[in-house]
Amino acid sequence: MTKQEFVDKVADKASISKRDAAEAVDAFLDSITDVLGSGGEVAFTGFGKFTTQARAARQGVNPRNPSQRVQIPATTVPKFSAGSQLKAAVKGGAANRSSMGGMQ
Numbered sequence: 001m002t003k004q005e006f007v008d009k010v011a012d013k014a015s016i017s018k019r020d021a022a023e024a025v026d027a028f029l030d031s032i033t034d035v036l037g038s039g040g041e042v043a044f045t046g047f048g049k050f051t052t053q054a055r056a057a058r059q060g061v062n063p064r065n066p067s068q069r070v071q072i073p074a075t076t077v078p079k080f081s082a083g084s085q086l087k088a089a090v091k092g093g094a095a096n097r098s099s100m101g102g103m104q
Helices: 003-014 018-037 084-100
Strands: 042-044 048-055 058-062 065-072 075-082
Touching: 003 018, 018 042, 018 048, 075 084
Parallel strands: none
Antiparallel strands: 042 048, 048 075, 058 065
C-alpha cells in the first residue's frame, strides 16, 4: 500500500476529505519522526511501539571487492515492535481485526 492509498483509506474510514486525511497522516508521521529523533519512544497499546536502537561500529565486506574489509560506523536506527493485538490481527486475518477498533 502506498502513502496515497493509505491516505485514501483514512479519509474513507474517518469520513473526512482526502486533504484533511493527508494532513493528519503527515502530522502523525512527523510527530513520530520528531520523538524518535530526540531519542524518545512512541507506544500505542496493543498496536506496537516505535523506538530507536543503537548499532555498534562493525567491520563489513565491500560487495564489489569481497577481499576488502570496510569499517561501518556506529549509528542509531528506528525500530518497531508489534503489539499483541496487531500480531493477533495479522495472524488471524480479518476475523481478529474487529478487536483493534476496526483496523483493516
